[in-house]
Amino acid sequence: MAFSIRTRLTFWYVTLLTVSLIGFGAAFSYSLLKIYMYRTDNQISSVANMMVHTVVKPSGQMFLPRDFDIILERFFGIRTAGNYIQVLDPLGQTVARSSNLESMKLPITRDTYHAAVNGATTFEIIRNIGRYPVRVVTKPIFVPDKGLVAIVQVGSSLEEVDEVFHSLAYIFMLGVAASVVIAGAVGWFLAKKALKPVSEITKLARKIGAENLNERITIEVPNDEIGRLATTINEMFGRLEKSFKQIKQFTGDASHELKTPLTILKGEMEIALRSKDGIEAMREALKSSLEEIDRMNYIVRNLLDLAKMDVEKEALPKESVDLDRLLKERLDHFRRHALDSGVELYILKSIPVIVRGDRVRISQLFSNLMDNAIKYTPRGGTVKLSLSDEDGRAVFRVMDTGVGISKEDAPYIFDRFYRVDKARSRDVGGAGLGLSICKGIAEAHGGTLEVESAPSRGSTFTLKLPLAAVTAV
Ligand SMILES: Nc1ncnc2c1ncn2[C@@H]1O[C@H](COP(=O)(O)OP(=O)(O)OP(=O)(O)O)[C@@H](O)[C@H]1O
Ligand SMILES: [Mg+2]
Numbered sequence: 508m509a510f511s512i513r514t515r516l517t518f519w520y521v522t523l524l525t526v527s528l529i530g531f532g533a534a535f536s537y538s539l540l541k542i543y544m545y546r547t548d549n550q551i552s553s554v555a556n557m558m559v560h561t562v563v564k565p566s567g568q569m570f571l572p573r574d575f576d577i578i579l580e581r582f583f584g585i586r587t588a589g590n591y592i593q594v595l596d597p598l599g600q601t602v603a604r605s606s607n608l609e610s611m612k613l614p615i616t617r618d619t620y621h622a623a624v625n626g627a628t629t630f631e632i633i634r635n636i637g638r639y640p641v642r643v644v645t646k647p648i649f650v651p652d653k654g655l656v657a658i659v660q661v662g663s664s665l666e667e668v669d670e671v672f673h674s675l676a677y678i679f680m681l682g683v684a685a686s687v688v689i690a691g692a693v694g695w696f697l698a699k700k701a702l703k704p705v706s707e708i709t710k711l712a713r714k715i716g717a718e719n720l721n722e723r724i725t726i727e728v729p730n731d732e733i734g735r736l737a738t739t740i741n742e743m744f745g746r747l748e749k750s751f752k753q754i755k756q757f758t759g760d761a762s763h764e765l766k767t768p769l770t771i772l773k774g775e776m777e778i779a780l781r782s783k784d785g786i787e788a789m790r791e792a793l794k795s796s797l798e799e800i801d802r803m804n805y806i807v808r809n810l811l812d813l814a815k816m817d818v819e820k821e822a823l824p825k826e827s828v829d830l831d832r833l834l835k836e837r838l839d840h841f842r843r844h845a846l847d848s849g850v851e852l853y854i855l856k857s858i859p860v861i862v863r864g865d866r867v868r869i870s871q872l873f874s875n876l877m878d879n880a881i882k883y884t885p886r887g888g889t890v891k892l893s894l895s896d897e898d899g900r901a902v903f904r905v906m907d908t909g910v911g912i913s914k915e916d917a918p919y920i921f922d923r924f925y926r927v928d929k930a931r932s933r934d935v936g937g938a939g940l941g942l943s944i945c946k947g948i949a950e951a952h953g954g955t956l957e958v959e960s961a962p963s964r965g966s967t968f969t970l971k972l973p974l975a976a977v978t979a980v
Contacts, residue, residue: 884909
């Protein structure tokens with residue numbers, strides 16, 4: 508079962524707190540117990556030592572009247588301080604007991620007895636006498652020449668420590684329970700606050716569609732993790748919005764471009780049908796219609812090219828293309844066209860440069876640039892071509908002395924259907940797709956296409972493609 512991040516965060520937070528509190532409590536109690544035991548042991552040891560020196564005579568005989576503890580306290584100033592005192596004979600039989608023991612007896616285990624016989628002192632906790640456990644020291648008394656004469660046991664009730672620990676445990680458990688409940692509630696609240704932007708993102712992402720792509724997530728703290736996530740998502744919305752706008756624009760432009768020739772075509776046909784002028788007029792109408800069909804054909808072909816390029820980007824053929832040869836081929840192709848347009852077209856410089864890519868596409872790129880240069884250069888102008896290599900890139904330039912492009916138009920000429928002078932472009936047959944195809948081809952090959960231009964002085968288009976190899980001329 509998957510829990511929400513908020514539940515998980517709170518759970519871990521509370522678990523961690525509980526474990527640390529219990530760990531701390533255990534360490535604290537253990538240290539306290541150690542200190543208390545140390546002090547108790549010292550105290551019962553010193554009473555046991557005093558007993559040894561007071562009750563045993565150098566002859567080995569013992570001075571042990573009834574109520575010896577009271578006598579010890581009154582006459583010898585030995586403070587038994589409520590300790591239980593018991594004296595055993597070497598066989599382990601009780602010889603005397605302090606009055607506070609009354610009918611009780613401090614038990615001695617076999618192990619403790621054996622330890623005493625062997626001269627060792629034992630500290631232990633005895634639980635089965637009275638209400639509270641008792642800390643007992645068992646100490647043997649040896650006299651020179653006589654050996655073991657007695658065993659002294661001194662016990663101290665652990666009543667105090669038992670009560671302190673019970674109260675501590677009680678307070679501690681209450682404290683842990685209260686802390687866990689408070690921490691859980693605060694953690695739950697904090698997690699909600701911290702994750703609020705995530706819920707907002709979810710809500711927004713759920714309601715966003717093509718119509719409201721302009722909506723953005725409100726970011727309160729832009730520099731934390733969630734803020735950065737929200738910024739990234741906002742940027743993504745921005746890109747989506749831009750792409751959507753482009754697609755809308757493109758669809759609108761494409762339908763418009765195709766509608767114009769269709770309207771003309773329809774008009775021509777209607778006139779021809781209504782006309783009574785005979786075969787010649789009919790021919791004229793058909794000729795004009797054919798031109799419009801050609802234009803539509805041209806647009807549709809280019810649109811298909813663009814669509815294909817978007818899909819093919821990754822899968823372009825990678826053959827070696829000699830740009831020098833390609834350029835000369837293209838020049839031969841355009842020579843006639845340039846001549847007809849009264850434009851001088853020639854190669855200024857060309858060296859054999861090889862790039863890897865799609866020969867047909869690069870040839871299309873060259874053609875489009877040369878076609879534009881001739882198209883937008885008035886009679887008497889010049890179009891110069893140059894091919895070289897710079898910094899590991901093949902550089903192809905088309906320089907014309909044509910109409911040029913203004914600074915305002917320059918950023919848009921690579922957009923689909925963008926034409927500077929729409930009326931004039933229609934005369935010369937342009938649809939405004941050539942340069943966007945060129946740019947698409949350049950980018951698909953890892954290259955760039957840029958323009959530098961000044962109105963009525965001319966333009967220079969510069970294509971740069973990554974070089975495969977350079978062969979010396
Ligand atoms: N060499 C140039 N000199 C001046 N303007 C140019 C030149 N090349 C392109 N342009 C301008 O940029 C616009 C876009 O060029 P693009 O090649 O994309 O379209 P087009 O030539 O009008 O039509 P198409 O290439 O689709 O037949 C052109 O309409 C023209 O205004
Ligand atoms: Mg063009």
